[in-house]
Amino acid sequence: MGKLSYDLDDKVILVTGGSRGIGLEIAKVLLEQKAKVAICGRKQEGLDKAKAELDAGENLFTIPAHIAKEDDVENLFAKTVENFGRIDVLINNVGMNIVTALVDAEPAIWQKIIDSNLTGTFLCSRKAGKIMREQKQGKIVTISSLAGTRAAPAMGIYGIAKAGIEMMTKVLALELAPFDIQVNAVAPSMVKTNFSKPFWSNSEICEQIIKTVPLSRIADPIDIVHPTLFLCSSGADFITGQTIMVDGGSSAV
Numbered sequence: 001m002g003k004l005s006y007d008l009d010d011k012v013i014l015v016t017g018g019s020r021g022i023g024l025e026i027a028k029v030l031l032e033q034k035a036k037v038a039i040c041g042r043k044q045e046g047l048d049k050a051k052a053e054l055d056a057g058e059n060l061f062t063i064p065a066h067i068a069k070e071d072d073v074e075n076l077f078a079k080t081v082e083n084f085g086r087i088d089v090l091i092n093n094v095g096m097n098i099v100t101a102l103v104d105a106e107p108a109i110w111q112k113i114i115d116s117n118l119t120g121t122f123l124c125s126r127k128a129g130k131i132m133r134e135q136k137q138g139k140i141v142t143i144s145s146l147a148g149t150r151a152a153p154a155m156g157i158y159g160i161a162k163a164g165i166e167m168m169t170k171v172l173a174l175e176l177a178p179f180d181i182q183v184n185a186v187a188p189s190m191v192k193t194n195f196s197k198p199f200w201s202n203s204e205i206c207e208q209i210i211k212t213v214p215l216s217r218i219a220d221p222i223d224i225v226h227p228t229l230f231l232c233s234s235g236a237d238f239i240t241g242q243t244i245m246v247d248g249g250s251s252a253v
Contacts, residue, residue, distance in 0.1 A: 003032075004226060004229075005033070006033055006229045006230065006232065006233040006235070007233055007234055007235075008030065008033040008034065008035040008229070008232060008233060009033070009034040009035070010034065010035070010036060011035045011036065011088040011089060011232070012035070012036045012038070012080070012084040012085070012086050012087050012088045012089070013030055013035050013036070013037050013038070013087075013088060013089040013090075013091060013232065014037075014038045014039075014040075014076075014077075014080050014087055014089070014090050014091065014128070015027050015030070015037060015038070015039045015040075015091045015093055016039075016040050016065075016067050016090075016091065016092055016093050016094045016120070016124055017039075017040070017041060017067075017093040017094035017095070018037070018038075018039025018040065018041065018050065018091075018093065019039055019040075019041035019043075019046040019047050019049070019050040019062075020041070020046060020050065020193075020194070021191075021193040021194060021195055021221065022093060022143060022188075022191060022193060022221050022224050022225070023039065023091075023093040023094075023143075024039075024050055024053075024054075025221035025222060025224075025225050026091060026093065026224075026225050026228055026229070027039050027050070027054060027060075028054060029222075029225050029226075029229060030229065030232075031054060031056045031059055031060065033229070034059075035059070036059050036060075036061075036084050037056070037059065037060050037061070038060075038061040038062070038063065038080040038083070038084065038087075039060070039061075039062055039063075040062070040063050040064065040065040040067070040076050041062075041064065041065075042064065042065070042066050043064070044064050047062040047063075047064060048062075050062065061079075061080060061083045061084065063075075063076055063079050063080070067094050067116075067120035067121075067123060067124055068115035068116060068119050068120045068123070070123055073120075073123045073124055073127055074127065076124075077124075077127045077128070077131065081131065086131075086135060087128060087131055087132070087138070088137070088138060088139070089138065089139045089140070089141065089232045090124060090125065090128035090138075090139075090140045090141070091141050091142075091143070091228060091232070092120075092121045092124055092125060092140070092141070092142040092143065092165075093142075093143045094116060094117075094120050094121075095116060095117045095143065095145070095158075095161075095162075095195075096112075096113065096116040096117065096195075097113060097117075097155065097157075097158040097195075098112065098113060098157075099154045099155070100154055100156075100157070101153065101154055101156070102156040102157065105156075105157060109157070110157055113157040113158055113161060114157065114160075114161050116161075117158065117161035117162060117165065118161040118164045118165060118168075121142055121165055121168065122168060125140055125142070125168065125172055125183075128140055129172060129175075129176055129181065132176070132179065132181045133176065133179045133181070136179050136180055137179070137180045137181065138176075138179075138180075138181045138182075139181065139182045139183070139184075139231065139232055139236070140172065140176075140181065140182075140183045140184075141183075141184055141185065141186065141228055141231045141232060142165055142168075142169060142184075142185040142186075143185070143186055143188070143224065143228070144162045144165045144166055144169075144185040144186065144187040144243055145158070145159070145162040145187055145188060145189075146187055146188065146189040146245065146247045146250060146251060147159040147162050148161075148162030148163040148164075148165060148166050148187060148243075149163065149166070149187070149245075149251065150250075150251065162187070165185060166185060166187075166243050169183055169184060169185045169241060169242075169243060170241045173240040173241030173242075174241065177240060182231075182236060182237065182239060182240040183240055183241065184231045184236070184239060184240060184241070184242050184243070184244065185242070185243040185244070186224060186227050186228050186231065186243070186244050186246055187243050187244065187245050187246065187247070188219055188223070188224045188246045188247060189213065189218075189219060189246070189247035189248060189250045190209055190218050190219065191218070191219045191220070191221055191223070191224060192218055192219065192220055192221070193221060200218050206218065212250055212253070213247070213248040213249065213250050214248060214249030214250070214252065214253065215248035215249055216248075217248065219246065219247075219248065223246060224246055227244050227246050231244070
């Protein structure tokens with residue numbers, strides 16, 4: 001794939017969970033596009049590693065934050081605005097899963113998965129929405145999942161959280177439309193990251209997964225990056241309240 005341009009020069013973009021996986025790949029391409037990027041993660045060690053890898057000088061700002069904690073979210077946005085002066089785009093990327101059947105799940109497991117995927121997205125989107133409402137412009141893009149629309153055994157809590165994100169996307173899009181703020185989501189199928197490595201690293205399981213994908217492969221992180229950056233760009237100014245499926249055709253079956 002050739003290098004694409006998204007006209008994101010000097011845009012201030014906050015990527016949650018930007019120190020690894022899809023978030024790190026998003027941050028990398030954003031910086032190539034001359035955007036100013038803030039990334040957060042829970043561990044300083046991971047942020048330090050990402051900062052060294054990205055090597056972007058003043059165009060990159062890193063800050064530790066647990067996005068399911070309101071005080072951390074307030075600090076994250078305050079420090080980002082203090083550093084860059086504004087926030088043009090929020091990319092909600094944090095997510096986690098613990099494989100368990102719903103009927104066997106302890107309430108603490110339920111809460112952990114819901115907090116990471118849904119509550120954190122709510123807290124960050126709420127704060128970004130308030131800032132962008134004052135600016136009278138902005139974009140919010142959330143990384144969701146095919147699991148939000150397709151039920152799978154032992155993936156129930158994760159899927160429920162992602163389904164909630166899709167409805168949150170629609171509601172926020174309607175509420176923020178009068179302020180020229182677009183809110184959308186990108187829903188991948190399985191992506192080759194450490195998050196899903198237990199599945200795709202097992203050749204037998206990987207083969208079974210590929211059989212369900214019309215394009216006959218598992219997504220690479222870059223496959224998710226480009227649709228996400230498109231939704232961050234002016235090319236998506238008339239798109240809001242949508243979830244773009246990036247799943248190799250799986251949802252068409």
